[in-house]
Amino acid sequence: xxxxxVLIAFSMLLALAFLGAFMLSxxxxxxxxxxxxxxxxxxxxxxxxxxxxxxxxxxxxx
Amino acid sequence: MGIQVVIEVEKKVLASGLTxxxxxxxxxxxxxxxxxEKYFCCQGxxxxxxxxxxxxxxxxxxxxxxxxxxxxxxxxxxxxxxxxPEISHQILEYQDAEKARVSFHLPEMHCSSCIWLxxxxxxINPAITxxxxxxxxKKITLxxxxxxxSLRQIAELLxxxxxxxxxxxxxxxxxxxxxxxVNRRLVMQIGITGFCFGNIMLFSFPEYLSLWDAPEESATxxxxxxxxxxxxxxxxxxGFDYLKAGWKAIVNRxxxxxxxxxIGIIALFSWSIWEIxxxxxxxxxxxxxxxxxxxxxxxxxxxxxxxxxxxxxxYRSFFPLAVKRKTETGEENVPIEQVVPGDILFIRNQDLxxxxxxxxxxxxxxxxxxxxxEAMPVRASIGDLLYAGGKQTGGEITVxxxxxxxNSHLTSLWNRDIFRKKDEERFSVxxxxxxxxxxxxxxxxxxxxxxxxWVAAGLHTALYVFATILIVACPCAxxxxxxxxxxxxxxxxxxxxxxxKNGTVIEKxxxxxxxxxxxxxxxxxNDDSEVSYYGITIENADAAALAAVVKNSAHPLSRSIAxxxxxxxxxxxEEFKEYPGxxxxxxxxxxxxxxxxxxxxxxxxxxxxxxxxxxxxxxxxAINGQFFGSFLFSNRYREGIxxxxxxxxxxxxxxxxxxxxxxxxxxxxxxxxxxSTLLFNQSPADKMxxxxxxxxxxxxxxxxxxxxxxxxxxxxxEVGIAVxxxxxxxxxxxxxxxxxQHINKLPQFLQFSKDxxxxxxxxxVISLAYNVTGISIAVAGLLTPLIAAILxxxxxxxxxxxxxxxxxxxxRKRGITIKS
Numbered sequence: 118x119x120x121x122x123v124l125i126a127f128s129m130l131l132a133l134a135f136l137g138a139f140m141l142s143x144x145x146x147x148x149x150x151x152x153x154x155x156x157x158x159x160x161x162x163x164x165x166x167x168x169x170x171x172x173x174x175x176x177x178x179x
Numbered sequence: 180m181g182i183q184v185v186i187e188v189e190k191k192v193l194a195s196g197l198t199x200x201x202x203x204x205x206x207x208x209x210x211x212x213x214x215x216e217k218y219f220c221c222q223g224x225x226x227x228x229x230x231x232x233x234x235x236x237x238x239x240x241x242x243x244x245x246x247x248x249x250x251x252x253x254x255x256x257x258x259x260x261x262x263x264p265e266i267s268h269q270i271l272e273y274q275d276a277e278k279a280r281v282s283f284h285l286p287e288m289h290c291s292s293c294i295w296l297x298x299x300x301x302x303i304n305p306a307i308t309x310x311x312x313x314x315x316x317k318k319i320t321l322x323x324x325x326x327x328x329s330l331r332q333i334a335e336l337l338x339x340x341x342x343x344x345x346x347x348x349x350x351x352x353x354x355x356x357x358x359x360x361v362n363r364r365l366v367m368q369i370g371i372t373g374f375c376f377g378n379i380m381l382f383s384f385p386e387y388l389s390l391w392d393a394p395e396e397s398a399t400x401x402x403x404x405x406x407x408x409x410x411x412x413x414x415x416x417x418g419f420d421y422l423k424a425g426w427k428a429i430v431n432r433x434x435x436x437x438x439x440x441x442i443g444i445i446a447l448f449s450w451s452i453w454e455i456x457x458x459x460x461x462x463x464x465x466x467x468x469x470x471x472x473x474x475x476x477x478x479x480x481x482x483x484x485x486x487x488x489x490x491x492x493x494y495r496s497f498f499p500l501a502v503k504r505k506t507e508t509g510e511e512n513v514p515i516e517q518v519v520p521g522d523i524l525f526i527r528n529q530d531l532x533x534x535x536x537x538x539x540x541x542x543x544x545x546x547x548x549x550x551x552x553e554a555m556p557v558r559a560s561i562g563d564l565l566y567a568g569g570k571q572t573g574g575e576i577t578v579x580x581x582x583x584x585x586n587s588h589l590t591s592l593w594n595r596d597i598f599r600k601k602d603e604e605r606f607s608v609x610x611x612x613x614x615x616x617x618x619x620x621x622x623x624x625x626x627x628x629x630x631x632x633w634v635a636a637g638l639h640t641a642l643y644v645f646a647t648i649l650i651v652a653c654p655c656a657x658x659x660x661x662x663x664x665x666x667x668x669x670x671x672x673x674x675x676x677x678x679x680k681n682g683t684v685i686e687k688x689x690x691x692x693x694x695x696x697x698x699x700x701x702x703x704x705n706d707d708s709e710v711s712y713y714g715i716t717i718e719n720a721d722a723a724a725l726a727a728v729v730k731n732s733a734h735p736l737s738r739s740i741a742x743x744x745x746x747x748x749x750x751x752x753e754e755f756k757e758y759p760g761x762x763x764x765x766x767x768x769x770x771x772x773x774x775x776x777x778x779x780x781x782x783x784x785x786x787x788x789x790x791x792x793x794x795x796x797x798x799x800x801a802i803n804g805q806f807f808g809s810f811l812f813s814n815r816y817r818e819g820i821x822x823x824x825x826x827x828x829x830x831x832x833x834x835x836x837x838x839x840x841x842x843x844x845x846x847x848x849x850x851x852x853x854x855s856t857l858l859f860n861q862s863p864a865d866k867m868x869x870x871x872x873x874x875x876x877x878x879x880x881x882x883x884x885x886x887x888x889x890x891x892x893x894x895x896x897e898v899g900i901a902v903x904x905x906x907x908x909x910x911x912x913x914x915x916x917x918x919x920q921h922i923n924k925l926p927q928f929l930q931f932s933k934d935x936x937x938x939x940x941x942x943x944v945i946s947l948a949y950n951v952t953g954i955s956i957a958v959a960g961l962l963t964p965l966i967a968a969i970l971x972x973x974x975x976x977x978x979x980x981x982x983x984x985x986x987x988x989x990x991r992k993r994g995i996t997i998k999s
Contacts, residue, residue, distance in 0.1 A: 121398060125405075129378070136374050143367050152315040156291040157298070160242070 201240075202228050203249035220249060227341050231296070234303050239296045246292030248341055256338050257527075260501030260512040261331040261346075270330065270346060272320075278308070279325040283337065283344035288317045297342070304328055304336060346500060365482065369475045372417035375409040376468035382406050383465040387965050403455045403462070410448065410464040418444050418471045435611040436658055439618045443653025444471065450646035463650060466967045470655050473975045481662035481669070481682050488906065490680045490913060493598065494568070494590050494887055497549075497909045502526075502533050505577070515584055522580045528759065529733075532569045534580045535587040537562060541576030542759045545569035546735070548705050549886040550589050551838040551862075555708075555796040555812065556735070568887055572734060573759025592863050592891050598912075607661040607686055609936065613943060614654060621652040621954070628958050640960060647962040651953030656946030656974040664939050664982040668931070671990040676921030677928050678906070684914045687898045688932035693878040694827060695870055695892065698837035698847075700885035701902045701922075702824075703814040708736070710743045714789070714800065714808010721770055721802055723747040728765030728772050731755045736798055737763060740774065740810060762798060773801040780806070814843060819923045821850050826926040828852030831881075834873065836866045838888050867891035883925075887911055927993045934989040942982050949974035 142148070200207045201217035202224035212219040215232065219225040227247065231237055239246055260266055273280040288297070293312075297319050300310045306327035311320045323333060337344050382402040414422075425441025428434065444467060451462025489496075504513045505523040515533050518524070523539065526532055532545070543559040550568035559565055565578060567587035584590060592598075625648040632641035665682025672679060679685065696702060717725065726746035729737040734757075754766040762775010764783070773780055775798055777787045785801040789809065796812040827833060833855040835847060841859035848857060858869060866884075870892045873880055882889065882896035885903065890911035893899030901910035904919045917925070953970050956962050990996045 122401065125401075129405075132374065132378065136371070139370050139374075140367065143363060143370065146363075148366055149363070150313040150315060153294060153312055156294055156314060157312075159291065160295050 200224050200247075200249070202247035204245045204247065205249050223341070224249060226339055230303060230340065236296060236299055236302060239292050242295050243290040243292040246290050246296075248287055248289070256334070256343050258331045258334040258338070260499075260514075261334055262329065263501060263512050263514065265514050265517075266500055267330050274325065277324060277326060278322060279330070280320065280322050281330060281333070282318055282320045283334070283346065284316075284318055285337065285342040286317060286345050287342045288312070288314065288319075293342070296340070300336070304332075307333065362482070365475065365479055368417045368420075369472070369479060372413050372468065372472045372475055375413045375417075376465070376472045379406050379409050379413075379465045379468045382409075383461065383964070383968070386461045387968065399461065400458075406462070406464045407452065407455060410451075410468060413468045413471055414444065414448055417468075417475060421471070421474065434615045434618050436607075436614040436654065439614060439621065439652065439654050440474070440658055442618075442649055443655075446646050446649035447653070450643075450650065461964065463964055463967050465964070466650065466971050469968070469971055470653060473655060473972070474658060477659045477662040477666075477979075481666035488678055488916060490916070492909065492912055493593050494890070494911075497568070497887060497911075498531055498533055498584070518580055518584055520580050520582055524578050524580060525575055526571045526578060527575050528571060528573060530571055532565050532567055532571065532578065534567045534584045534590075535582045536565050536567075536578035536580045538565055539577045539579055542573050542761070543571060543576050544573040544759065546572050548699055549888075551886075551888050553699065553839050589863060589887060592867075595891070598894060607665075607683065609686060609939060610657065610661045614657060617654060617657070617947075617950075621648070624954060624958065625649055625652070632960065644957060644960050647957040647960075647967075648954055650967060651957050651962060651970065652950055653971075654946065654950065655971055656949055656978040657943060659975055660939055660942045660946060660978055660982060663979050664935055664942070664986055667983050667986045668935050668990070671986065671996055672928060672931070675924060675928070675990075675995045676918035677900075677915060677924075678917075679915040680913075684898055685932045685935050687879070687914075688881065688929060689936045690879045691881040691898055691929065692831060693834065693873055693880045694831045695834045695836055695873070695880055695882045695896065696851075697866075697882075697884035697886070697889050697892075698835060698843075699814070699839050701883055701889075702820055702847075703816050704919075705885075705904070707742065707815050708739045708796075708812040709815045710739050711811050711813070712743075712800075712808060713811065714806075717744075717800075717802070717807065720768065721772075723750050724767035724770040725772055725774070725800075725802075726750075727752050727767040728755060728763060729774060731765065732757050732763050734763075736796070736810075736812060737774070739812060739815075740798070771803050774798050774810075817919065817922055823923045823925060824850045825852075827929075828855065830926070830929075832878070834858070834869075836861045836869055836892065838862070838866075838886075863888040863891050867895050870895045881929075883917070885910065924995065927995055931990060931993045931995055934993065935986065938982055938985045938989065942978050942985075945981060946974060946978050 198207055198218045199205065200220035202219055205220050207218055207220035212222060212225045214225050214229055217228065219228065224247065231239055261270070268274075271279050271281050285297070288294075294314055297312050298310050300307045300321070306324045307321055308324065309320075309322035312318070313320070319337075321333060334344050334346070382405050385399075385402065421437060421440050421444060424437035428437050447463050447467035447470070451464045451467065454460045454462045498515060501512045501514050502518060503510045503525040504518070505525065510525060513522075518534055524533070524536065538559050538561055540561065543563070543565060544556045545559055545565055546556045547553045547566065547569045548555075549570070550566065556572050557569075564581065566589060567582075567584065568589045582588075585594065625645050628648060629641050629645040632644045661682065665685050668685055669679055669682060672685075699705065722744045723746060726741055726744035727750040729741045729744075730746055731752060732738075750767050752765060752767045753769070754764075756764045758764070758775060758779055761779040762773065764773050764775075764779070766772070773783050773785060777790065777799060780787055780799050780801050783801065783804070785804060785806050787799050788806045791797045791809050791811065798810045798812075800807045800810065824833070828851055833851045835851060835855065835857045837857075837859050838861050839859060841857075844857055844859065848855070851857065858865075861869070866889060870880055870882060874895070874897075879898075880896045881898040881900065882892045883900050883902060884893055885901060889901075893901060893911055893913045898915070899913040900915045900917050901913040902917050902919050902922060903910045906916070906918065910916055949970065953962075956966060987996070
């Protein structure tokens with residue numbers, strides 16, 4: 118029987134940790150905009166311009 | 180409408196050999212604008228391309244199709260007023276010695292390329308440290324080093340790139356922020372309630388399956404206590420709004436849907452606590468959490484609105500933030516609120532006149548279509564009074580302010596009480612009416628059962644039956660019917676071009692029996708008119724030259740002529756001169772053309788042989804120094820409007836309230852039906868008063884209008900719907916916005932709103948059937964936690980599915996959504 122109690126304690130701790138993560142992200146505004154991120158993730162980050170290696174390295178510094 | 184430049188990317192199949200603009204993809208027959216072996220249709224498009232290519236941002240053109248919006252009719256905005264600290268303080272969200280944060284609404288943002296480009300602004304100007312786009316709200320938030328770049332420079336950069344910011348003052352932004360906070364709180368409530376609901380279900384599971392046959396007392400106790408702990412946030416955070424609303428309703432002596440919900444929640448919670456504490460059972464906390472969870476989901480479903488539309492704007496969002504005032508040494512920018520009578524202002528071409536003023540200097544040709552409904556620009560002479568809200572089309576004029584901005588002829592409309600009172604209306608009158616009867620019946624049954632069981636079986640059983648009746652009678656399904664029906668319908672209507680403020684509007688639409696229409700801009704197209712030509716026949720070559728010349732002018736009449744004649748791609752305009760308020764002069768393919776007023780023709784020694792004497796708007800034409808004939812302009816009605824009006828007049832009483840002259844009365848009367856009333860030369864206040872008269876006769880009125888002159892009538896009516904050519908365009912405060920190209924679907928929209936009421940009524944029968952079943956079980960004293968746990972979600976989910984399905988089917992049947 119005590120096994121169940123230990124397991125429940127752990128499962129509640131884990132679930133509360135996720136609830137905390139949700140509340141934190143909510144407060145930070147992660148759920149305010151639900152339409153842009155799905156488009157943004159499709160862009161290639163800092164795709165080097167063709168044939169201009171020097172510029173590409175500059176971009177990295179930015 | 181001409182208030183904002185309508186961007187049209189025409190989807191023409193281009194014949195091979197024609198060049199298309201490298202930025203916007205429109206065809207550009209003349210190779211006047213070229214850069215790096217690419218051709219552009221206009222200077223604006225070329226500028227955007229130059230900026231992008233010099234910053235290596237040409238990937239913009241490869242992310243999405245046709246990312247560039249044409250700049251051919253765009254006018255570079257004047258952002259010098261952003262240098263004024265009074266104005267920049269209102270706009271900036273945050274500011275310290277080094278950096279500042281600002282959000283702009285960019286109506287032109289339309290594709291993923293736009294997001295990509297706008298989030299790379301730091302490559303164009305390194306002083307911009309962060310730029311983040313919210314695509315749904317068409318908003319960009321920028322963090323920048325205020326020492327290195329000014330707010331004005333940022334606005335100018337965005338404008339140059341083809342995203343002119345729609346700059347709003349603090350008041351407008353506050354509204355947005357408040358909505359955002361409400362939304363965040365609701366999602367948080369759903370998250371926490373959902374979490375607790377899931378865990379309570381888990382701990383109640385042994386109870387459902389009757390696993391506690393063995394005397395494992397300690398575990399039962401533990402699970403029940405955990406359930407109580409988990410139910411506290413559900414009750415006090417998730418269910419707080421419902422308890423508050425129920426309490427408020429009782430205090431106001433109104434019984435609405437919130438009352439039985441609040442009673443149900445309290446009954447569930449207190450009975451469960453009693454059972455657990457007195458070790459009689461494990462309570463119904465799972466049902467309580469489920470009920471609140473479903474209710475919150477319903478609330479969320481109907482609350483999702485259109486981030487990019489604002490339904491509460493007044494004239495201030497239409498007027499400029501600042502104007503140019505004359506000083507002893509030159510001119511200065513001054514915030515519009517600080518303009519006082521006696522000030523001398525400079526008004527440029529396409530600028531608004533901010534306050535009633537006297538014309539001191541210049542050629543005034545004022546377009547009042549948006550403020551009075553007069554279709555054609557009005558010419559004013561020196562000393563004439565110009566009304567606030569008119570738009571100058573022509574050269575610069577100098578005016579002297581007569582009245583403060585807020586007390587001008589048009590703007591004083593907003594000082595009336597009707598604009599002050601904030602409408603706090605019930606979500607659904609229909610549901611409230613039903614739930615009032617429902618509540619009394621339930622309370623009656625519960626009390627009778629309490630007495631009956633008390634006599635028969637003692638107090639404890641009686642209380643148990645009383646509590647369980649209140650629990651199963653909680654009208655969860657009833658409360659979900661309206662939000663899901665209206666929520667889904669709002670979405671379907673928005674796809675079809677009608678954006679409504681909220682679900683209540685649908686219910687009000689269904690009750691409408693009178694429709695009031697505005698003419699200019701609503702039934703007619705604002706920036707286009709029907710052109711008819713009378714005179715000597717124009718040869719093909721001359722017609723091509725004519726089209727090429729007038730194409731260079733942005734004046735509405737020139738644009739109408741340009742649409743009537745086809746320009747040949749190889750026509751070369753050798754000379755072009757525009758006389759503000761008078762007409763145009765040009766030479767194309769060696770053909771000399773003068774199109775304009777009698778005065779203008781006289782200036783070129785051409786005599787008007789056949790002057791038009793009736794009051795209609797006209798332009799004379801001379802070709803190669805010879806008088807040819809005249810163009811007459813009349814209103815152009817929206818395509819298919821005749822049929823729509825006939826459909827409407829068969830079911831509704833129609834009234835036309837127009838600010839324009841009665842020149843078209845004969846044409847309109849048969850369209851609106853024999854019983855219709857047509858009133859012309861209506862001032863904004865007249866419109867409002869006449870609408871109120873119809874309402875006093877006990878009618879429910881839907882007002883369809885577009886301009887600021889309709890603002891009063893839109894507010895006064897039960898349902899005010901603004902017609903706009905473009906969703907980015909300004910429209911006055913209203914209950915909904917109808918995309919002008921879908922105006923012909925109005926009869927279907929109205930029919931659909933009636934279908935909605937039918938759907939709700941039939942689903943009420945379903946939900947009441949569930950309640951009757953539940954109450955019968957409870958009266959018999961047989962309700963177990965398991966039955967309660969099944970009944971509540973079952974009724975809710977089946978109702979939600981039924982209404983969603985029904986609205987989709989009806990929308991398809993009415994032709995609102997098209998089967999793909």
